[in-house]
Amino acid sequence: MAAGFTLLGLELGERPSALQFFAENGPIETVECLFLAIAIVPFSLAAINLTRGHALTCIGVMVVIALMIVRETPRCGSIYSTADACLPASGKLVAYILIAVVLTLMLVAKRFVPMRKSAYLVISEHRWIWPVVWVVAILGGAQLAEHLHEVGVEEMLELCAYLYLALIGLWVLRHSCQLTDASAPIRRGMCR
Numbered sequence: 001m002a003a004g005f006t007l008l009g010l011e012l013g014e015r016p017s018a019l020q021f022f023a024e025n026g027p028i029e030t031v032e033c034l035f036l037a038i039a040i041v042p043f044s045l046a047a048i049n050l051t052r053g054h055a056l057t058c059i060g061v062m063v064v065i066a067l068m069i070v071r072e073t074p075r076c077g078s079i080y081s082t083a084d085a086c087l088p089a090s091g092k093l094v095a096y097i098l099i100a101v102v103l104t105l106m107l108v109a110k111r112f113v114p115m116r117k118s119a120y121l122v123i124s125e126h127r128w129i130w131p132v133v134w135v136v137a138i139l140g141g142a143q144l145a146e147h148l149h150e151v152g153v154e155e156m157l158e159l160c161a162y163l164y165l166a167l168i169g170l171w172v173l174r175h176s177c178q179l180t181d182a183s184a185p186i187r188r189g190m191c192r
Helices: 002-013 028-048 052-072 089-109 134-148 149-176
Strands: none
Touching: 002 134, 002 149, 028 052, 028 149, 052 089, 052 149, 134 149
């Protein structure tokens, strides 16, 4: 998938008609934010379903996705801002504060006390999320493409990574009932 998106980025990045779409903070950023917004939904629903370390992992992924959405949204008034959707600098600050508040509320709602329950820190509780490693690798390739001034490749690889992250989220949501610890109390929500 990443190779296909790379080739597409090379092909489209060379066309003058595509240069504006793939420009830094161009309309492609809005599409990337849309995929990230789609990706955050299944992780949110899975975090509600899951218990212990599994829920903590989903909450962590949700926070990272939310931070990536803010990062990918262009700042209004920037010299690079060509996209329709943008956030003013103060809007980005408010978004970061909202992310921190939502994180705190979710941790309180799930009754996490990490210092007293070391089970959250056990690696085996989190190994089921290994496909996210591929997202990190694809984003690493996007950073390399940016360093090589291949903007089309960079943006297409980011798009690929965010699409893959959304698919991982759907997989996690689908299997969230099976991931939950068997000794956990009766689960609410979709796992009835």
